Amino acid sequence: MKPEPSPAGSESEIQLLAALSELMGTSMAFEEVIAAAMRFTSAMMGADGSSLLLVNRKEGGLSFYIALGEKAGQLKSMTLARGEGIAGLVAESGIPVVVSDVRREARFSKRVDQVTGFKTGSIACVPLRIRDELKGVIEVVSKRVGTFSDKDLDMLTAIAGPVAVMIENARLIDEVKGLHEKLEKAGRVKAEFLATMTHELRTPINIVIGNLDILLGGFLGEVNDRQKDSLKTALRNSGEALNLIGSLLDLSRIEAGQVVIRVEEFRLEDIWKELELLFRIGLSGKQVDLVWEAREPLPLLKTDKIKVKEILSNVVFNAVKFTDRGRIRVCASPAGGGEEVELVVEDTGVGIPKEFLPFLFEPFRQAEGALTRSHGGVGLGLSIAKRLVNLLHGRIEVESEVGKGSTFRLTIPAKYAA
Numbered sequence: 001m002k003p004e005p006s007p008a009g010s011e012s013e014i015q016l017l018a019a020l021s022e023l024m025g026t027s028m029a030f031e032e033v034i035a036a037a038m039r040f041t042s043a044m045m046g047a048d049g050s051s052l053l054l055v056n057r058k059e060g061g062l063s064f065y066i067a068l069g070e071k072a073g074q075l076k077s078m079t080l081a082r083g084e085g086i087a088g089l090v091a092e093s094g095i096p097v098v099v100s101d102v103r104r105e106a107r108f109s110k111r112v113d114q115v116t117g118f119k120t121g122s123i124a125c126v127p128l129r130i131r132d133e134l135k136g137v138i139e140v141v142s143k144r145v146g147t148f149s150d151k152d153l154d155m156l157t158a159i160a161g162p163v164a165v166m167i168e169n170a171r172l173i174d175e176v177k178g179l180h181e182k183l184e185k186a187g188r189v190k191a192e193f194l195a196t197m198t199h200e201l202r203t204p205i206n207i208v209i210g211n212l213d214i215l216l217g218g219f220l221g222e223v224n225d226r227q228k229d230s231l232k233t234a235l236r237n238s239g240e241a242l243n244l245i246g247s248l249l250d251l252s253r254i255e256a257g258q259v260v261i262r263v264e265e266f267r268l269e270d271i272w273k274e275l276e277l278l279f280r281i282g283l284s285g286k287q288v289d290l291v292w293e294a295r296e297p298l299p300l301l302k303t304d305k306i307k308v309k310e311i312l313s314n315v316v317f318n319a320v321k322f323t324d325r326g327r328i329r330v331c332a333s334p335a336g337g338g339e340e341v342e343l344v345v346e347d348t349g350v351g352i353p354k355e356f357l358p359f360l361f362e363p364f365r366q367a368e369g370a371l372t373r374s375h376g377g378v379g380l381g382l383s384i385a386k387r388l389v390n391l392l393h394g395r396i397e398v399e400s401e402v403g404k405g406s407t408f409r410l411t412i413p414a415k416y417a418a
Contacts, residue, residue: 047140054136085109232284295333303416314381323349352400361386
């Protein structure tokens with residue numbers, strides 16, 4: 001005989017689902033929501049205990065995920081074999097089952113009662129399904145014979161659908177978290193590898209550049225014009241290799257979210273002075289004039305100096321790479337009433353096809369054609385510049401015409417605001 005129904009016990013199945021929906025809208029963890037729903041339903045059905053068992057995908061058995069009632073905690077480590085007990089029967093058939101008297105049911109397994117000391121009289125059990133795929137079962141038990149009827153299965157089935165959805169969502173969230181953690185780990189490994197690799201490569205390349213400078217300076221003996229041209233070509237290519245190594249490391253840091261903004265005060269003219277020699281090394285052997293123009297007064301910048309330096313370096317080196325003769329002009333001027341600084345980089349290089357402009361700032365992309373292929377590179381510099389400009393809340397635009405050259409226009413806030 002069932003106990004007197006509480007106010008909650010007089011609710012219809014629709015009201016039960018409404019109560020479950022309200023629980024799902026709380027900040028409770030989903031396991032707590034399911035447990036609360038099972039307690040609620042068990043009370044309405046006059047049950048003494050309940051459990052939720054999930055299918056083990058590899059072995060096909062059932063494992064206790066949630067167990068409520070006397071000594072239910074002892075079931076958490078227990079697994080039912082495939083087809084074992086009433087829960088196994090429902091999992092195999094996919095059909096809800098009521099057993100009014102377990103003594104008359106040959107499929108009833110006494111193993112659970114032996115573990116907990118509970119004496120089961122009757123059972124109701126329903127499957128948990130998502131898109132026809134069995135996820136597990138929900139089972140309620142009573143010490144009394146004849147506690148449950150077919151009508152009670154409707155109430156138990158009412159919560160089975162939402163519970164199955166919550167279980168599946170939790171599994172998907174766990175999978176996404178696991179994938180995210182793997183990707184994070186892979187990103188860290190990649191970043192560490194690139195950091196080590198770039199350090200190992202930078203050292204010998206810097207030594208090569210240093211020795212080439214010594215040779216070109218005539219410190220080891222007189223060098224004729226033909227030898228100078230060869231040395232300048234070697235110096236230029238060594239500089240490009242060094243720039244590529246730095247770009248790979250920069251990109252890996254950006255993709256791994258390891259970029260930190262460090263704000264300091266500085267002047268743009270100082271950055272140009274630090275970079276000008278490197279640009280001129282890149283232009284060694286080319287008939288190209290490098291011009292810097294600063295329209296006074298330039299505002300004092302209060303942003304990330306290193307990031308601004310990388311942006312200017314990547315955009316100008318792009319011009320250096322694709323300009324064999326003519327001029328590269330870098331013009332800096334105040335903008336936005338002194339709230340911004342504008343950098344314009346103009347070159348007389350090979351130019352960029354109009355159809356490629358939308359892809360210009362994507363990593364590892366270069367315009368097709370003999371002109372661009374002959375200049376080498378892997379298409380990282382502009383991608384890095386674009387991402388760093390975005391980090392500083394700036395803008396970058398480009399105009400270009402094949403055979404005439406390109407103009408890059410960068411606008412960066414004078415003061416960084418997070």
